[in-house]
Amino acid sequence: MFFDQMNARFEDVPTDGGIATEPFLDACAALVPIFDALGSTAFAPIKSDINGNIKKLRGWHEKDPAGTATLEGMVTKEIDAKTTTASGSATDALLWLKRALSFISVFLRELVAGAEPATAATTAYGETLRKYHNFLVRGIFSVAMRACPTRKKLMDTLAGDSGADDAGVVERIRQFQTSFDPQLAQIDAFYQKNALDN
Structure with missing residues (x-):
């Protein structure tokens, strides 16, 4: 199963x-x-965005492993250095990573509720990423959502x-969400507490 084949898992993240x-x-x-x-x-594009933000965050972590543990x-x-809004900041990379991961979270929630993948993706996009995207990017996502496989094919x-x-x-999705969703909530709460989610 996909979630069991992941070589790193959210349930193992301290x-x-x-x-x-x-x-x-x-x-x-x-x-x-x-x-x-x-x-x-x-x-x-969303895969590329996630991978790009992971790479940026790894870069910041490699510069100061102890300070960015x-x-x-x-x-x-970055808050202390007043660089949260600087181009290429870790704050911005984590914000966009959180948004993309939230898309996955809502998508999975909708699958658990019985939705077809296209409907789940549309709901997830509307709740998470749509408000941050321009007209062109929204069009790309519209195409992507219409191209989703059937529920049976995706579940297989x-x-x-x-x-x-x-x-x-x-x-198995429910089990995955027991560690994944709380970590997203923890990041979200931190960003809201520090007024960074804008």
Whole structure:
């Protein structure tokens, strides 16, 4: 099953005292192939955006591993230096990564509720990314959402060789969300507390 084949997992990310940077970014990178399961090259821009933001955050982490051991610590350094709005800042990269991951979270929530992938993607986009995108990017996403596979095909793809049926895949998504969603909420709360989510 897709979630069991991820080489890094959100359930292994330490979150006490802040979200551990390296394991979190590893788990994010392992999640990106979920867009391949959607079967549309129209999702390439979001994959590229996620990978680009992971790369930026890794770059900031490599410059000062101790000072950026947690995501919150990384952003706090920029708050203290008053560089949160600087071009290429870790604050901006994490903000956009959080937004893209929120899209995945809502998409999965809608799948668990029984939605077809196209409907789940449309709902997720409307709740998470749409308000930050211009007309052109919205058009690209509109195409991507119409190109989503059927629910059966997506669930079969996510099940992989496990032989799990729809209910089995849904249960595994629920398990995945028990660690993934709280980490997104933790990042979101930190950004809201520091008035950075704009």
